[in-house]
Amino acid sequence: MNNVLTDQADTGYRLAEQKAAQYFTSLHEQLLDNTYTIVLTQDIHLWQKKHIQPFSWLSFLSPRQRKPESRDAHRYIHWLNVTGKLDDYLDRSISYIYMRDLGKALDSSETQKRIQRVVQDTKAYFMRSNTTHSKEQPDYISLAALYRWAQKENVETAVIWVINKLKHVASNIPKELDAEQAQRKLLKIILGVVLHVNDDMNDETPQAERSERLDAAIRLGYSYGLTYPFIDDLLDSQALTAQEKEQYSLLIRNALLTGIVPDIGEWKGANLKVIQYVHAELREAFEYIKNYQRPETQRTFFEQSYVFFQSQEIDRAKKLSNANYSNEELYIPIIIKSSSSRLIVRSVLSASADEGFDLRTFYYGIYNQLADDFADMFDDMEEGAVTPYTYYLKYRDLRPDLINPYELYWAVISYLIHEVYHSDAKTREVILDRAINGLKRCKERLGQEQYNEVMNTFASGQPEFNRLIQQMVRKADDVDFLDKLLRDQVIMQLQNDKQEKQDFLDTIRTVREQINIELQISKPGGLPEMKGILIDAANYSLQGDGKRLRPILTWVMGVREYGLHESSIIPLLRSLEYMHTASLIFDDLPTQDNASTRRGRSTLHQVHNSATAELTGLFLIQKAIGEQSSLNQFDAATVLTLIQYSAEKAEDMCMGQAMDLNAKGKTLTLEQLNMICFYKTGIAFEAALVMPAILAQVKGVEIASLKKFAYHAGIAFQIKDDLLDLEGDHRVLGKPAGQDVRNNSSTFVSILGEDGAKKEMWEHYCLATDALNEMPKPISFLRHLLDYIIGRER
Structure with a gap:
């Protein structure tokens, strides 16, 4: 390692240590002379005028005015708007983000203008979302x-x-x-x-x-x-x-x-x-x-990155078993790393120096770090991590010299309000809002008994000040923040999505296995030899590694969404896969796409011959019609309607394939390609959704939404196929990549280019999502199907 570079980096870190040590000394002095509690007591008395409202029997008795759980984001935002609190809620939330993330001073008129613009944009988004999604969260x-x-x-x-x-x-x-x-x-x-x-x-x-x-x-x-x-x-x-x-x-x-x-x-x-x-x-x-990076900012970027990394390394190396860390060893690396994590952002952006931003961000960092460590102290304790709180919990009785991190947290708040932000009223409002909100959330998370134990441990040294704080925790209102709500929503949504995605994949796997068993066409004894050959050929094509998306989709809609009995729709599932497999056999023929592999195996005409493949395709279509006519657990008129619909869609698919073959070597418009794509691919998605809906006799409005979803999902599916044909791995695809180019076929990629095709796919993703939002109730399987369509690798 280059010693010169190492020396320069170490020099940069020592300078950061000196700056952090000066800040820590200032904070420590406030703790020793107890000035911070006197100043903050005055601040809180001013602050509480806005946050502690006189008791009202009317608000207590009126359920419409009762505050909902903030975890229910939809109802909570709606309640804030109805009660006239939404503007203030967004104002303090956006103001806090401007202080914490952007390093802004709230006494700037330009900053206030920008905050208000973001507040109004955010409010408009929430109001639009609440209206658009009125049927669901x-x-x-x-x-x-x-x-x-x-x-x-x-x-x-x-x-x-x-x-x-x-x-x-x-x-x-x-x-x-x-x-x-x-x-x-x-x-x-x-x-x-x-x-x-x-x-x-x-x-x-x-x-x-x-x-x-x-x-x-x-x-x-x-x-x-x-x-x-x-x-x-x-x-x-x-x-x-x-x-x-x-x-x-x-x-x-x-x-x-x-x-x-x-x-x-x-x-x-x-x-x-x-x-x-x-x-x-x-x-x-x-x-x-x-x-x-610009040449003049690159050195700053590397220096700040090293300081950030080194402070984390020093902090990470601490062991909770070591009882001899000094206060400086505990706090100085934290001051450095907590400020560096945000100071480095402007360096990453290659932005010019901003002394005001640098100073405010440097002093602000430890406030966030101490708040986060307070919230996580029990998890950190369990993991054996050294933070000011875990170390104080373990050694406070043995080390009277240890600084109480909770008291230091309030000293930092006082320092920020008065030394960094010059006693600005808006800043005081936002920082105290945040502090009281943090304690409220802690109390809710831990429960009253454990919360009291925590306060007895950390706040007993300042009983008068703590009584005032706890009064605010009990009584103060309007201290919630948007970023906390979104944090909870993001985590909850990620967890729900993870579970729903697993359910989606489990459903695909289990239903696919069941369908695979049901698809095989039996061959009773005494059959004529040629019919046996056709059945063997059909079963060969059916045994390929197919995704079975269409019958799976029909099963989900029929059984889960419409409550149809599983055994009653087995013939419909077979018919869909028979029809789809027949279409693939025809597509692969030398007179059409001339494909050599399908579903990871040789195509049927390669194994037998073109004539056998053609006849097998016709055989499967007739089997599909026979399966539909055997839906004897449903009303005969309903089954007839389904068969008529199925026949129309089969005609449309034939037309789509003919249009596709006729287009070879021609440059198509996007409109023409969309039409071909819908008739070739989207129709099959539509049938998989609409046919169980016909059996369940759902209303026409819902069927219209299903058709709209199928149209856009089908086109998105085809675009993804075109992209996979360009960039996919044939071992994963189960068929050769680059086939579209060899066949001189017009595709979304050839018309729009790779980037343009991706944009078009996402446009149809959004339009399909819009169709889902029009449905009477949310169908998570279809949402995950969309994600699967655009994210798949085969």
């Missing part, structure tokens, strides 16, 4: 909403890129990490970087420049945010052995000192596969950030 955090924003800002390519990146991160997070928390942190960092860039622009910023900067912000946010799950969390977890952590830390240190990510080298440990993925992602992220 609105999905405030959705891929469709994100993509619509991307279209508005002309950053679709960056958003598609980051969605794919986030999907791969989620699937590669080691099981020892809290996956939902890791993803939440990453999303939060991306949003924070985008906010930084957005705040630097105004109405006069040209749209092209705005789009370019937001595109970079999304990529930079992901690249920087990746360090949280894959450096901070990974090194804190038990996923790696001690030896592996040492190797990994050395890799990171070398990268920050040299500006070059070293190769993994010889890895000593069982987690090489995890490290290979993490190393590749972090190397790509590191190179992107480095290349984005």
Whole structure:
């Protein structure tokens, strides 16, 4: 390792230590002379006038005015709006974000204008979401909403890129990490970087420049945010052995000192596969950030990155079994790392120096860190992690010199309000709102008894001040924050999505296995030889590794959504797969697509001959009609309606294939391609949805929404097929890649290009989502089907 670079880095860290030591000394002096409680008592008396309302029997008795649980975001936002509290709620929430994440001073008139603009935009979004999703709890955090924003800002390519990146991160997070928390942190960092860039622009910023900067912000946010799950969390977890952590830390240190990510080298440990993925992602992220830097900011970026990493390493190396850490050893690395985590954002963006931002962010960091450590102290204690709270809990009786971190937290609040933000009334309001909200959430989480024990441990040294604080915790109102609500919603949604996705995959697997058993056509004795050959040929095609999406979809809609008896719709499931397999046999023929493999095996005409393949396809179509006519547990008129509908759709599919064959070698318009795609692919999705609806005799309005969903989902499916044909692995696809080019077929990729095809796929994803939102009740399976369609690899 280059000694000069190491010396420079160590010098930078020592300067950060000196600055942090001066700040810590100032805070310690406030603790010793107890001035902070006197000042804060006056602040709280001013603050409480807005937050403690006189008791009203009317509000107690009126259920319409009763405050709902904030965990129910939809009802809570609605209640805030009805009671006239939404504007204040958003104002304090956005103001807090401007202080914490953007390093702004709230006494700036320009900052206030920007805050109010964001407040109004946020309010409009919530009101629109509540109206649009009136039948269900609105999905405030959705891929469709994100993509619509991307279209508005002309950053679709960056958003598609980051969605794919986030999907791969989620699937590669080691099981020892809290996956939902890791993803939440990453999303939060991306949003924070985008906010930084957005705040630097105004109405006069040209749209092209705005789009370019937001595109970079999304990529930079992901690249920087990746360090949280894959450096901070990974090194804190038990996923790696001690030896592996040492190797990994050395890799990171070398990268920050040299500006070059070293190769993994010889890895000593069982987690090489995890490290290979993490190393590749972090190397790509590191190179992107480095290349984005201006020459004059690159050194600052590396210095700040090293200071951040080194402070984390020093803090991480502490052992709870060591009873001899000084107060300085406990707090100075925390001051450094908590401020560095946000100071580095502007460095990542290659932004020019901002002394005001740097100072405010430096002093503000430990406030957030102490609040977070207070909330997590019992989890940290269980894991043996050293934080000011866990160390104080363990050694307070043995070490009277130890600083009480809860008291220091209030000293930091006093310092921020009066020394950093110059006694600004708005700042006092927001910071005290946040502090009391944190204690309220802690009390709710722990329960009254355990909360009292915590307060007896940490607050007994200032009884008068603590009585005032606890009075505020009991009585003060209107101290909730949007970021906490969204944090809870994100975690809950990630957990629910994870469970729903698992249910979706389990359903596909179990129903697919059942359908595979039911599909095989029996061959009783005494059959003519040629019919036996056709049955064998049909079973060969049916035995391929098919996805069975269409009959699975019919099963889900029929059994789960409409309550039809499982055994009663088995003939319908068979008919759908027979019809679909027949269409594939015809598609693969030399006179049509001339495919050599299908579903991972040789196509039927390769195994037999074209004539046998053609006859087998006709045989399967007739079997499908026979299965539909055997739906004898349903009303005859209803079954007749279903057969008529099925026949019409089969005609449409034939027309779609004919249109596709006729289009070979021709350049199609997007409208023509959409039409062909719908008749070839979308019709089959529609039939899978509509046929069980016909049997269940659902209303025409709902069938119309199903058709709209099928139209857009079918086109999205076909676009994904076209993209896979361009970039897929034939071993995963089960058929040769590049077939569209060889067949001279017009595809979404050939017409729109790869990026344009991806954008068109996401447009149809959004339109299909809109159709789902029109349904009488949410159908999570269809939502996950959409995610599967655009995320699949075969």
